[in-house]
Structures are given as C-alpha cells and as structure tokens.
Amino acid sequence: MSVHIEFNNVTVRYGEDIALDDIDLQIQEKEVFSIVGPANSGKTTFLKCINRTIDLISSSKVDGTVSIQGEDVRRVSNVYALRRRIGMVFPLPVGLPMSIYDNVAYGPRRMGITDKQRLDELVEQCLKQSVLWDEVKDRLHMLGTKLSGGQQQRLTLARALSLEPEILCLDEFSIAIDPVTTMKIEEVLTGLKEKMTIVLVTNLTQQARRMADHVAFFNASELVEWGETEKMFENPDKEITGRYLNGDFG
Amino acid sequence: MSPVSSSNPFAAGGNEIRKQRTENIAKNVMLGAAILLIIPVLVIIGYLFYKASPVLSWNYIWDVPRDLGRQGGIWLPLIGTFYLVIVSLMLVAPVGILAGIYINEYAPNNWLTRCINMAVTSLAGVPSIVHALFGVGAFVLTLGMGASLLAAACTIAVMTIPVIVTATREALAAVPMAFREACWNMGATKWQTIRTIVLPNSISGILTGVILEISRAAGETAPILFTGAAASVAVRTATVGDKLMPYQLDDRFMALSYHLHVVAEKISGMPQEMKYGTAAVLIALIVVINSFSITLRLYLRSRKKW
Numbered sequence: 001m002s003v004h005i006e007f008n009n010v011t012v013r014y015g016e017d018i019a020l021d022d023i024d025l026q027i028q029e030k031e032v033f034s035i036v037g038p039a040n041s042g043k044t045t046f047l048k049c050i051n052r053t054i055d056l057i058s059s060s061k062v063d064g065t066v067s068i069q070g071e072d073v074r075r076v077s078n079v080y081a082l083r084r085r086i087g088m089v090f091p092l093p094v095g096l097p098m099s100i101y102d103n104v105a106y107g108p109r110r111m112g113i114t115d116k117q118r119l120d121e122l123v124e125q126c127l128k129q130s131v132l133w134d135e136v137k138d139r140l141h142m143l144g145t146k147l148s149g150g151q152q153q154r155l156t157l158a159r160a161l162s163l164e165p166e167i168l169c170l171d172e173f174s175i176a177i178d179p180v181t182t183m184k185i186e187e188v189l190t191g192l193k194e195k196m197t198i199v200l201v202t203n204l205t206q207q208a209r210r211m212a213d214h215v216a217f218f219n220a221s222e223l224v225e226w227g228e229t230e231k232m233f234e235n236p237d238k239e240i241t242g243r244y245l246n247g248d249f250g
Numbered sequence: 251m252s253p254v255s256s257s258n259p260f261a262a263g264g265n266e267i268r269k270q271r272t273e274n275i276a277k278n279v280m281l282g283a284a285i286l287l288i289i290p291v292l293v294i295i296g297y298l299f300y301k302a303s304p305v306l307s308w309n310y311i312w313d314v315p316r317d318l319g320r321q322g323g324i325w326l327p328l329i330g331t332f333y334l335v336i337v338s339l340m341l342v343a344p345v346g347i348l349a350g351i352y353i354n355e356y357a358p359n360n361w362l363t364r365c366i367n368m369a370v371t372s373l374a375g376v377p378s379i380v381h382a383l384f385g386v387g388a389f390v391l392t393l394g395m396g397a398s399l400l401a402a403a404c405t406i407a408v409m410t411i412p413v414i415v416t417a418t419r420e421a422l423a424a425v426p427m428a429f430r431e432a433c434w435n436m437g438a439t440k441w442q443t444i445r446t447i448v449l450p451n452s453i454s455g456i457l458t459g460v461i462l463e464i465s466r467a468a469g470e471t472a473p474i475l476f477t478g479a480a481a482s483v484a485v486r487t488a489t490v491g492d493k494l495m496p497y498q499l500d501d502r503f504m505a506l507s508y509h510l511h512v513v514a515e516k517i518s519g520m521p522q523e524m525k526y527g528t529a530a531v532l533i534a535l536i537v538v539i540n541s542f543s544i545t546l547r548l549y550l551r552s553r554k555k556w
Contacts, residue, residue, distance in 0.1 A: 056431075058359055083435060083437035084436065084437035090428075092428060094428045096447060106433070107437065110436065110442055111437070159436065
C-alpha cells in the first residue's frame with residue numbers, strides 16, 4: 001500500500017469564509033476512505049479539491065497542496081485528463097438531458113472513444129456495476145432525465161465509472177436510494193476496491209463503519225481527527241468524534 | 251369544545267369571511283387590469299382591418315405600388331421589410347449569440363466583463379432615432395455603404411444586439427448548473443459542455459428571442475429613415491423572379507414602416523384605404539413572424555428533456 005491522495009496544510013476560502021481549515025491527511029491506494037461530519041463541515045469542498053473543480057468557483061482560494069501519487073494537482077497541465085482519472089458522484093442525482101446510453105457514453109466519447117462495440121460493452125459494464133442494468137437494459141434510448149430519482153443517482157454512478165477512474169469520490173450517493181439497492185451498490189463498491197481508491201462522504205455513520213478502512217471526522221471546516229475505522233468508532237482520541245459516530249450528538 | 255362550534259366545527263368565523271371577501275375583491279381587480287390589456291389589441295387590429303377592407307386582396311399584396319402608392323399594391327415594401335429582417339438576422343445573430351455565450355458561460359467577474367455588461371445595458375437604452383444617426387455616420391458615410399439595404403440592416407443589427415445578447419443569456423441561464431457540473435466532473439472542457447449540453451437545450455429560447463426582437467425592430471421607421479429606405483424605387487418587376495428578388499444589398503429599398511410614414515403624411519390625394527391597407531399588412535406581417543416564433547418555441551418546449 002502506498003499513499004494515493006495527500007492533503008498538506010490545505011486551506012480553502014470562499015471569499016472571506018473558511019471552508020476547509022488546514023487539512024492534513026493521506027489516503028492509501030485501493031482503500032475505502034470515509035469522510036463523515038455534519039452539514040457545512042467542508043466535505044464536498046474536500047472532494048472538489050481533489051479533481052480541481054474548486055477552480056470553477058470564482059470566489060474560491062486554495063492554499064497548501066493536494067497531491068495524487070505524489071504529483072501536485074495544481075501543477076497538472078491538463079486538468080481535463082486529471083478529472084477523467086477521478087470519478088465523482090454528487091448527492092443530487094443528475095441525469096443529463098439525453099438517452100440513458102448517451103449519459104454513460106458521454107465521458108468516453110469526449111475522450112475520443114467512438115467505436116460502437118467498445119462503447120456498448122462499456123455502457124453495459126458500468127450500468128451493471130451501478131446495479132441499474134436490469135431495470136433499463138430494454139430502454140437504453142429513453143431519456144435519462146425521465147428515470148426516478150434513485151435510478152438517476154445510479155445513472156450518475158455509472159457515468160462516473162465510465163471513465164474507468166483510479167479514484168472514485170462518492171458524496172452521499174445513497175441519499176435517494178432505497179436500502180436494498182444501497183446494500184447492492186455497497187457490495188459492488190467493495191469489489192471495485194480491487195481496482196480503485198474510493199473516497200466516500202456519507203451521513204450514514206454505519207455505512208462508513210461497514211465499508212471504510214479509514215474514517216475522517218470533519219466538523220466546522222476542521223479535520224477533528226482521522227484514523228482506522230475500528231479505532232475511530234471504538235476508541236477515538238476526542239470525545240466529540242465518538243459521540244458523533246455513535247449517534248449520540250446533542 | 252365550545253357550544254358554538256359544536257353545531258358545525260368547520261363553519262367559517264367572521265374573520266374568515268372577511269378574509270375571503272378581501273381575497274375575492276383583490277383577485278377581481280387584478281383580473282380587470284389584465285382584461286384591459288386585451289382591449290387595445292382588439293380595437294387596433296379590428297379598426298385597421300375594417301378601414302382597410304376595401305383594398306385588402308391577394309392582388310393588393312402582390313401588386314407593386316403605383317402613382318406613389320395612391321394605386322396598386324404593397325409588394326415592394328413588403329418584400330423589402332422581409333429582406334431587411336433576413337439580412338439583419340444574418341448580421342446580428344452570430345455576434346449577439348456568441349457574445350451572450352461568452353458573458354454567461356466564460357466571463358470571469360472582472361473589469362472587462364463589467365465593461366461589456368455596461369455597454370449592453372447602455373446600448374439598450376439608446377433611442378432608435380439616435381441609432382439611425384449613428385447608422386448614417388458609421389455605415390452610410392464612413393464605411394461608404396451609401397443609403398442601402400445593407401446599411402439599414404447594419405443599423406438594425408446594432409440596435410437589436412443588446413436585446414439579443416440578453417435573450418441569449420437568459421436562455422443559457424435556464425439550463426441547470428448541475429448539467430454543466432456533471433460534464434466538468436467527467437473532464438469535459440467548457441466548450442465541449444456548451445456544445446453537447448448547454449446549446450442543444452437552449453437553442454430554442456435563443457432563436458425565438460432573436461426572431462422576435464428583429465421583427466419588432468423591422469417594424470420601426472426611425473432606423474431605416476436615413477439609412478436606406480426610399481419612398482419609391484425603380485426596380486425591375488416584370489417577371490416573378492424579379493418580384494421575388496427586387497433588391498441588391500447596395501440598393502435603396504422600400505419598407506412597410508417607411509411606406510406607411512410616406513403614404514400617411516407626405517403624399518397629397520392619398521385614398522384613406524391605402525393608408526389603412528399598409529398599416530394592416532405591416533401588423534399582419536409582424537403577427538405572422540411572432541406566431542411562427544411562438545409556435546417554434548412551444549414545439550421545442552414540448553420536447554424539453556427534463
């Protein structure tokens with residue numbers, strides 16, 4: 001195991017507001033790294049720093065370094081190639097206004113893959129990985145936006161997987177998905193760990209406990225502490241961590 | 251439970267009845283104001299067509315004006331206005347749409363963007379007669395176009411560009427931000443995102459905005475007054491082909507709005523119905539263009555994908 005993603009003294013501001021305050025942590029290759037914390041604690045900002053979509057928010061300012069495999073993401077010359085290495089799933093399901101097939105093929109096509117057979121295989125594989133294939137295999141040319149919320153969320157996941165990323169960032173992916181499907185996706189993710197590093201932002205602390213190798217607890221823009229899942233839940237350094245993770249907050 | 255409400259617990263109390271009455275009065279007053287809007291439209295159109303009815307016929311539309319418009323038809327001004335719309339559209343659409351895309355999709359919040367926005371707003375506030383004088387100075391004289399269809403179309407283009415930029419921005423802003431973010435997260439460039447997601451889902455709004463604005467501007471007299479409109483023109487109208495293409499870009503041309511101005515005020519012994527006929531055809535042309543544009547919008551909206 002080696003370090004895949006490293007945050008070194010990362011501070012993010014939106015205008016005057018601090019969104020992340022001096023974050024230091026390392027994410028190992030091919031692990032599930034979970035981030036938990038209450039709303040507005042900087043979790044989504046953390047993900048945006050990894051693929052540099054933070055740059056698209058004009059008021060943002062990032063200090064410190066985020067590196068992937070030792071390479072500072074700020075020094076990457078082709079930011080689009082960087083983003084293709086990182087799959088992103090945000091909490092609100094977004095079906096693009098095109099067919100289900102085109103939704104999944106969107107990223108690969110932008111990369112220049114045009115071979116029909118290759119795309120067919122890729123679409124099928126990604127929809128199977130996101131546990132959506134059985135529900136949509138007979139209507140791949142239906143509009144992605146006409147799917148239900150939970151189905152669109154799995155479509156979003158399939159899109160993220162379509163680039164065969166080395167890092168998969170999931171921000172509250174299960175918010176619109178029923179518990180049974182959530183469990184199926186969790187199984188798939190556990191399988192995907194063989195191939196990629198997974199950064200899992202979740203409000204379900206039990207999900208973090210089931211899946212994560214390491215857990216980080218964010219609160220009010222600060223990294224309170226992070227460590228091995230077992231230790232974080234059973235014997236955290238700070239009292240507040242234990243109370244939050246075990247659902248004993250307030 | 252009190253004895254009063256025990257008979258009918260859902261009966262409205264005095265306070266409730268007063269609130270409902272106020273609500274009804276407010277609604278009806280506003281409805282009345284809204285109905286007032288319809289009256290001028292019906293009166294104008296009805297009166298115009300009633301007064302014009304003696305001349306209105308296919309022959310009136312297809313025939314060329316004779317004796318300075320005292321006799322004959324309306325074809326040359328009608329086709330002139332049509333060409334004015336087409337040429338203006340071809341000039342202004344690319345610039346206005348591309349500028350609108352830049353401002354909505356790319357422009358950072360800096361002094362240049364603020365300058366552009368200020369220019370758009372200021373340009374929108376300039377009266378059309380001032381645009382006409384600018385057109386004379388810039389296109390007719392400085393660029394040497396002379397008073398011509400092209401110079402008039404350029405003037406209309408400058409006059410309409412702020413509205414077209416604004417219409418483009420609004421249409422683009424109606425595409426949810428989440429679509430763009432989803433594409434960026436997959437490593438799509440801004441242009442790829444615009445081309446594949448943003449434009450296909452906003453083009454209907456952009457096009458209808460452009461068409462509506464140009465047709466409105468083409469109904470105005472001021473911008474073409476000094477830049478190319480003529481009270482009468484000497485063009486060949488012998489064959490159908492000549493009639494369909496009577497003007498070159500550097501010709502002076504007849505247009506409905508200017509023709510109306512001329513027949514209504516400048517020519518003595520003008521029959522009343524010829525004045526109303528011109529106005530009726532002008533209104534009809536604008537209604538036709540607007541209906542086309544609105545139909546296009548309704549059709550494309552019915553195919554909206556989210």
